[in-house]
Amino acid sequence: MKSTILIAQKYGQADVLEFITNELPPLSAGMARIHVKAAGINPIDARRMTGEFKHSPMPQAFGTEYAGVIAEIDPNNGIWSVGDEVLGSGGAFTHATVIDVPITNLVKKPANLSWAVAGTLAGVGQTAMTIIDEMGPAKSLLVHGGSGGVGSITIQLAKEKGIDVVATASASNQDYIRDLGATPVVYGDGLIERLKEIHPEPFDASIDLVGNEDATQASLATVKSNGFMGSTAGKRLSSSKIQAVWVKKKPSNLKYVVERVADGRFSWVVSREYPFAQAQDAYRDILVGHTKGKSVLIFD
Structure with a gap:
């Protein structure tokens, strides 16, 4: 299975972003392979792109949250199956068409949440x-x-x-x-x-x-x-x-917020949606600031 990944080979503004397509290796134990449907964009992504925040060598990928469909998983995991709709966290690599994430990080996507909303909640x-x-x-x-x-x-x-x-x-x-x-x-x-x-x-x-x-x-x-x-x-x-304050990734905390957005107790706004192919525009707008709620990349 192949994945198209958003990367930067050097620091700079949004025009340094490019797409590469790689063949994925066999799925590792304890991991789930996800067809990404939506992935939120956070200011930290843009700051890593410009080099303001440096914590990984070049080239680097981006994105820390996603929502999508399980494409491959150990059938003996006891909870999840291929085709399940999920959301969760990743480690600076979710701006890609297919990603591998730990099974323990998966949270069920409520049926009434759009992909855009579900893909922007984890971070x-x-x-x-x-x-x-x-x-x-x-x-x-x-x-x-x-x-x-x-x-x-x-x-x-x-x-x-x-x-x-x-x-x-x-x-x-x-x-x-x-x-x-x-x-x-x-x-x-x-x-x-x-x-x-x-x-x-x-x-x-x-x-x-x-x-x-x-x-x-x-x-x-x-x-x-x-x-x-x-x-x-x-x-x-x-x-x-x-x-x-550094985020502590805890699926139970994410589930707490997701449930409140899903049942209407919490208000949530996705103000900007961009096709994955227009990622440069999305990052360019993030650098401007003044966002209400969240911006998100949408995948076919």
Whole structure:
């Protein structure tokens, strides 16, 4: 069986992306072979493409989440069969037509979820659950970059726990933040003053999903001295008080979020869909930012 894979041979903008087609080796024990139907695009993918975030040698592949159909699997696995519709996580290789993933990472795709939605939940769901777990008990939370994928789910998980949430976003996404249950604030000049006006009491916790200096300074100025301040940006920040949060992949956490999206308890937006052949356009748009919800590659 062959797979067409999105790769980059060098760092750069979206025009460095190209497709290669390889013959796949025999399926290894403990793995499932998946025909990909949809795969979400995350900012980390674009940052790896440009070289801002480097953790693997060239050439490199991309994508950390997917939804698809099982094409091959050990028939004695006891749970899954060829033809089952699934979703889950991968390790920087899901932007491809066929992928091999550990059987233990598979989560059943609810029948009422579109491929586009199912293919965009693994990364954000598990990252948001990691944030909630690591910040510990809190009554108030500041989310920097609340309109993106991780922000959207983090807000709803926090509200489910009764946490008062304030979230920053662009002017065009203020209503979306409000619909998610958080108090919206426009980022940019004067952010600290606006936050203190809207939420005079110091926050118990903050999470930076953007990774810029404005977010760092706003957290330092508005969060309790002993409060949790985290960042998923994966870059060096100006203050060591902001601790890095790295996603912990846990299928049970993913299933928790998937069930809530499927039954309508959580709102979820896939704002941009791109055919796999137009991956360069998708990555180009990701670099611009200001995404509401998530972008996704769709496969034939």
